[in-house]
Amino acid sequence: MTALEDVNLQVPRNATFALLGPNGAGKTTLIHILCTILAADEGTALIAGADVRKKPLQARRNIGVVFQEPSLDDRLTAFENLDFHGRVYNVKAAERKAGIDELLALVELEPWRHAVVRSFSGGMKRRLEIARALLHKPKILFLDEPTVGLDAQSRAGIWSYLDTLRRQRDLTIVVTTHYIEEVENCDKVSIIDHGKIIADGSPAELKHRFGKETAxxxxxxxxVAAALTERYGSLQTAKDGSIIVDAGAPGFADAFLAEFGTRIRQVSFDTPSLESVFLTLTGRELRDKGADESEKRNAKRGRRS
Known part of the structure; x- marks a missing residue:
């Protein structure tokens, strides 16, 4: 089974780069290869100039990783988790102490320095994982679905911390996410599906090239739903039963309301967005959890390319 095929991408230095795609598209497999967790069957991947196959240890020194699944030791305190990570990376004692102090303050966890991690909320754990990933001063930070399962306020906070870190540390950030609205402020976005990169560019460039006006x-x-789909097709059917259709044709609104105005509960019109780009290119909304779990199993079994 081929998980990735002819993936070719470049991430600029000090940029925030987002990898966007449906569940099971290959995002996690690609991140695992770049982080040296999996070895590709062929091809080349360079991390800050280091070949991940030929010089994996050098590549690892240049990266910090926040995985989708929690990886903290919740029996230890926040300080102990960070201190252990620093020791693993041979960070000198003075640098380790200064780094822990700086990062705990940055992610606003200093008051919980000596609190056991199992008492933390999901958002606090994510912030601590980000701090831990940066303690050895990597050049690139990988985050695989960093805000999944968090409430809207925590998600916004995570992105605020990441933006501050990028500016302060000349850091390159590579992130995968299901939340399309989260990539609006990224410098570059690549959309992946079925193991292939099908489009990339800045959010503005992608909207210009692929975006559609939708209703x-x-x-x-x-x-009525069946009549709508037969008449206009459907880019997506949402969980609440609403249907997203292409509204880019000249005079669409007047024609649509004349035909369906009394047969619908509500309608809203949207200008080109990353969501419409995603739907145009992949033809569907994010796939179900089963597909996502299948990709994880394939990655663990080493089915890769």
């Missing part, structure tokens, strides 16, 4: 329509009953 989100909530029909009154299934018969």
């Amino acid at each position: 989100r329509v909530l029909p009154r009953d299934p018969d």
Whole structure:
């Protein structure tokens, strides 16, 4: 089974780069290869100039990683988790202490320095994982779904910390995410599906090239939904029953309302967005959890390319 095929991408220094794709598209497999967890069957990947296959130890020195699954030792305190990580990377005692002080303050966890991690909220654990990943001063920070499962306030906080870190540390950030709205402020976005990069560019460039004006329509009953789909097709059907259709044709709004105005509960019109780009290129919304779990299993079994 081929997990990735002809993936070719470059991430600029000091940029925030997002890898966006449906569940099971190959995001986690690609991150694992770049982080030297998996070895590709062929091809070349360079991390800060180091070949991940030929010089994996050098590549690892240049990266920090925050995995999707929690990886903290929740029996230890925040300080002990960071201190242990620093010792593993042979960070000198004075540098380790100064780094721990700086990072705990930056992610606003200094008051919980000596608190056991199992008492932390999900957002606090994520912030500590980010601090730990940066303690050995890597050049590149990889984050695999860093905000999954967090509330909106915690998600916004994580991105605020990441932006501050990037500016202060000349840091390159590579992130995968399911939340399309989170990549709006990224410098570059690559969309991956079925193991292939199908588009990349800045959010503005992607919207210009692939974005569509869309209408989100909530029909009154299934018969109206069927008529809508037959008439316009469907870019996506949401969980609440609303249907997203292409609204880019000249005069769409007037024609649509004349035909369906009394048969729908509500309609909203959206200008080109990253969501419409994603739907245009992948033809569907994010796949279900089962596909995501399948990719993880494949990665663990070493099915890669």
